[in-house]
Amino acid sequence: MSEGKPLVGVDIGATSIKICQLKEARSGFALAKFGYCPLEPQTIVDRHVMNSQAVIEALQRAFTDNKISQRDVALSVSGQSVISRKITVPIMTIAELDEQIQWEAENHIPFDIKDVNVDYEILRRRPEAGQMDLLLVAAKRDEINDFVQIARQAKLRPLVVDIDAFTIQNLFEYTRGLPPEQTFAIVNVGATQASINIVSRGSSAFTRDVANGGTYLTEQIVKQVGVPFEQAEEMKCAAAQPLAASTLPAKVFQVIETVCDSIAGEIQRSLDFFLATSGEDRISKVYLTGGTANLPQLASAVERRSRLASEVIAPLERIPIDSKDINQELARQRASQLSVALGLAMRRMKEKRV
Numbered sequence: 320m321s322e323g324k325p326l327v328g329v330d331i332g333a334t335s336i337k338i339c340q341l342k343e344a345r346s347g348f349a350l351a352k353f354g355y356c357p358l359e360p361q362t363i364v365d366r367h368v369m370n371s372q373a374v375i376e377a378l379q380r381a382f383t384d385n386k387i388s389q390r391d392v393a394l395s396v397s398g399q400s401v402i403s404r405k406i407t408v409p410i411m412t413i414a415e416l417d418e419q420i421q422w423e424a425e426n427h428i429p430f431d432i433k434d435v436n437v438d439y440e441i442l443r444r445r446p447e448a449g450q451m452d453l454l455l456v457a458a459k460r461d462e463i464n465d466f467v468q469i470a471r472q473a474k475l476r477p478l479v480v481d482i483d484a485f486t487i488q489n490l491f492e493y494t495r496g497l498p499p500e501q502t503f504a505i506v507n508v509g510a511t512q513a514s515i516n517i518v519s520r521g522s523s524a525f526t527r528d529v530a531n532g533g534t535y536l537t538e539q540i541v542k543q544v545g546v547p548f549e550q551a552e553e554m555k556c557a558a559a560q561p562l563a564a565s566t567l568p569a570k571v572f573q574v575i576e577t578v579c580d581s582i583a584g585e586i587q588r589s590l591d592f593f594l595a596t597s598g599e600d601r602i603s604k605v606y607l608t609g610g611t612a613n614l615p616q617l618a619s620a621v622e623r624r625s626r627l628a629s630e631v632i633a634p635l636e637r638i639p640i641d642s643k644d645i646n647q648e649l650a651r652q653r654a655s656q657l658s659v660a661l662g663l664a665m666r667r668m669k670e671k672r673v
């Protein structure tokens with residue numbers, strides 16, 4: 320593989336696998352290959368793969384069916400087993416930092432340091448204060464290894480393992496840019512988790528994953544409306560459509576309001592914590608993505624709770640679909656769920672992020 324060639328982005332989510340391969344034209348990236356494969360409930364629980372054979376088979380099928388021949392892939396991990404913290408250390412050389420970083424991680428990361436991979440990024444050098452700001456990232460080795468092993472068993476070559484929050488930021492940087500004077504949040508609300516990333520001065524300053532999302536919402540419809548899971552899922556997706564009100568029980572909308580409000584509350588707690596601890600005084604906007612961001616009730620709840628503007632971003636907004644091989648209707652229908660896979664598909668360096 321040439322160093323510069325983009326990898327295939329493979330996002331193994333709780334409810335589906337998303338695969339994107341980009342090609343580069345003079346005008347920028349275009350989507351060259353696309354795969355979407357739903358996973359049965361209980362295949363992945365709390366980000367742990369319970370049925371690895373099902374994931375391996377889904378990956379193999381998705382690569383074959385969608386004629387994806389490149390096997391060099393980028394994966395990502397997320398959830399409670401990934402932590403990032405912005406820390407300040409005295410100015411030192413890279414060699415010194417490489418030595419020091421394990422010790423810093425022990426002080427700042429609430430995991431047993433033996434179980435995690437640690438990485439860092441220098442955010443800012445402040446020679447006048449004799450200090451530098453770092454983003455410290457730790458991910459549990461078990462989870463990384465699980466995903467890497469599964470990809471290998473599906474005959475893929477995982478070259479990069481990133482974390483969801485950073486891959487989405489990567490995509491956002493491409494589609495919107497990261498204005499250095501602004502502090503804003505990007506929140507990916509999927510099926511089982513909401514990943515919050517606060518971007519400040521052009522880089523991530525805070526990340527947190529909250530266990531809440533679309534699956535929990537559907538389960539609440541099951542309980543409170545008294546319908547099977549499949550039907551509850553259909554009702555939820557129908558409620559995201561304009562003019563849905565006339566055909567659905569009012570209770571469905573009440574449940575959606577309640578769960579969206581609790582997700583918005585979690586987001587708000589993170590924004591408050593960041594403002595209280597970072598020295599920053601203002602967050603300008605909350606950008607939303609992920610499958611659950613299809614519900615307009617989520618953006619409204621976030622605006623109500625945070626009193627900030629919110630916007631649902633369309634991951635494909637600057638990435639045209641450029642291949643006859645792609646099921647365009649499916650790609651557009653699933654567009655909001657593609658941020659992680661697209662961000663991964665922009666990775667090309669042969670390095671491990673976590």
Ligand SMILES: Nc1ncnc2c1ncn2[C@@H]1O[C@H](COP(=O)(O)OP(=O)(O)OP(=O)(O)O)[C@@H](O)[C@H]1O
Binds near residue numbers: 508510537559610656
């Ligand atoms: N049109 C829609 N309206 C409402 N909800 C939707 C819609 N499309 C997808 N969803 C919900 O979005 C969730 C899937 O989103 P996504 O693919 O981002 O999550 P995931 O990656 O599978 O999960 P996680 O990130 O938690 O591991 C499901 O709960 C699904 O019900």
Ligand SMILES: [Mg+2]
Binds near residue numbers: 331332333509510659
């Ligand atoms: Mg996801």
